[in-house]
Amino acid sequence: MSAPDDGRAQAAPARRPGPSRRLLRTVTLVASCLALIAAAVIVGVRHFGREPTVTLLANWTLGDAKKFEDAVLVPFEKRHHIHVDYQGSSAESQVLSADVEAGTPPDVVVLTGPGELASYYRQGKLKRIDGLIPKDGFGTSWTPTFDGGVYWFPLKADLKSIVWSPRSMSDEQRADAARQPRQWCLGMGSGATSGWPGTDWIEDILLQQAGWRTYQRWALGQLSWNSKEVKKAWNTWHGLVGAGDEKVVGRALVTSYRDASARAARKPPQCSLEHQASFVGTEDAWKDGKGKYGPSSPLLTGKAGSGSWEVSGDLVALLHETPQTRELIRYLASAEAQQAWSSVETGFSVNNEVDVNTYKGAQRRLLAATLLDRGAVHCFDASDAMPPSVRDAFAQATIDFLARPDRLDSLLRDLEALRKKGGLTWLSSVCARG
Template sequence: MSAPDDGRAAAVPARRRGPARRVVRTVTAVASCLAVLAAAVIVGVRHSGREPTVTLLANWTGSDAKRFENAVLAPFEKRHHIQVDYQGSSAESQVLSADVEAGTPPDVVVLTGPGELASYIGRRRLQPVDKLIDKDAFGASWIPSFEGSVYWFPLKADLKSIVWFPGRMTPRQRADSAREPGQWCLGMGSGATSGWPGTDWIEDILLQRSGWRTYEKWARGELPWTSGPVRDAWKTWKDMVGAGGDPQLVDRALTTDYQKASGLVAKRQCSLEHQASFVRVKKAWRDADAGYQASAPLLGGKAGSDAWEVSGDLVALLHATPQAKQLIRYLASAEAQREWSHVQTGFSVNTRVGVSAYQGTQARSLAATLLDRKAVHCFDASDAMPPSVRDAFAQATIDYLARPDRLTSLLKNLDALGADRSPTWLSSVCDHGS
């Protein structure tokens, strides 16, 4: 599961200047009650005689939203004379769901979960973007096809199969520390989406130990949670982080927000963090002159593994208005993606951007791995699953960390959810390399 760069706890949405959609956002029945009024407001904005408007919903709030507006949206507005009515919300999944139910969805949305987007394809809510983007610029795992059409593309991406460590640590010290549960900096907190750091662990262990074919089969709902490889991944995570062991260690993991986990390094309470590439900008890791390495050796993976778990922010189209299609073309362009990559922690996987767009050896190395067409890139499995399964998976990691003796019942519950084939499951999760 993925998280926005500034965390999921922020609750105040960012608003664009100009004629914003003044629609009350809520995840309760109030959204339905205001549907007629909301639709009238949007129609009034779009026909008020002002510049054409396109509405955009994403998860960037606060300073991230300002950077997105200034670096990406402002140049688009100036060039095309189209105003972007932007709303940023850390609860964008709930906001989007309420908007769709109320009949007032945004024109364009940016979501971290392809599984969630697939559910909107099944409900005929998304519009194809095939003819609006350069499909050759993106690897197959980033733009999967549904019934011959592509419905989203990545605006930014992060690498997940990595472990961060203080620059002074030798390979031997890292290997030794990896066998000590207390040396892992783990924070499971993330507001309403707490637990996703645990899902990342289990996903990566399965990928590195059992290979991408097993990983993909599981992420597509075709391999039971109670199967040997999946069960073993949970047990390996338990042993590595001390689930059910030292109460103080377990309590630290359960009560620490994922954004603050790296701060434990500064306090010398841990030395390794299994976390995505965005964590490199955290103060504790900057102060520690952080390095990173592929996670496979530390997770007991296969030697020479070139399989990587990745995540991304995916752009999709709900209303194919001329203005919305113009914004889609722009966001998929190398120009827009290059500008966004310069001001935030993620990377563009548009091959037209390339490694040279990044400053510093570490950033270029991370970008090179994400762009390597010979490597196997597997999308974050929980993000690829239907939302109901994704959310249950995240909660199960919290329960398991506290009570590992409940593993069998937790996995059976997940199997029961996964047995429902009515939600849309992805047909492809991994790019097999070339």
């Protein structure tokens, strides 16, 4: 704080000689030149690859990519002085395949499909990472082993086996709406991966009807597509969503999965239920307390919840091992990085060290707690766990079935023939408790 003014006149300070204007100009010019030289050195070092750099491929683009970079990658870069060259693509499977074929794969990749990662493991493309991630940090359904080693872990996860509805709907109203095909908000569109919302339906119905052991056998390629359990799941879906109904199917086939719930937000609502993962809780129809979710089993099968949940996730794998990529893997597996990402994204961390109380809102905390529930059985999305060729054929079959449910036997025969095809890599486990 300044000294108080006592009212007395102050003597003017003696003027001290300062640097000349010429000297000031010279110093300023030199400083500017040094700054330009430093900037040029930094650019040059990056250009010639002398700054440690890690390449990372994932499916987040545009705004999501910026969120990921700002929340997760920038803190890593500042702390470890390692540059992360991020590439986001909505067609990352195709991009990765082309890069691997060309011999220029990214150092680290984030994929949604463990089945796809298993095929890269079989080709010898993945590096073992169990020494880089927290021991017992993730449940075994998230980190399956191959020959005793772990090759991927989840960066974030979503809960499936749930149905969204307006908060004002009672359980009786939900049950009544579930018996009316036109009350389901259904969108099958997703660009090159269209059809996967249909696979989610079949998978979840099978899980709730037949139990997780049957589900796991099917997801691991050990149960025929022609089995009574699998066929029953398809026929149950037929009755729920009105497969074959030209108006229902036509709308579903041209509607993106992201836009499906928009019809529930209209006045008056044109649908009231959505069978979709936890990430749609941010859509207009359900966000800001307008929507609620509940377990799918009572609405899909008429039975109480089985304690088994279908889940999905974005999985991190290492393709090129260096000191810098090992450091990035350690960081992405940490509670710090996972909490940072889930705080700005719709997903959740399943790192056991992340406290569910860090999530904002009771609904998000409850979703996170269900994903971490050690008493529940979590089963990874079956189609994502299947070999890519089977996954893609399954997705297409759900589209064909919606339009022509009378073709079910033919569709299942084709899928069964594909299951028996040699050279496919199947996982060893997709379900686990905790």
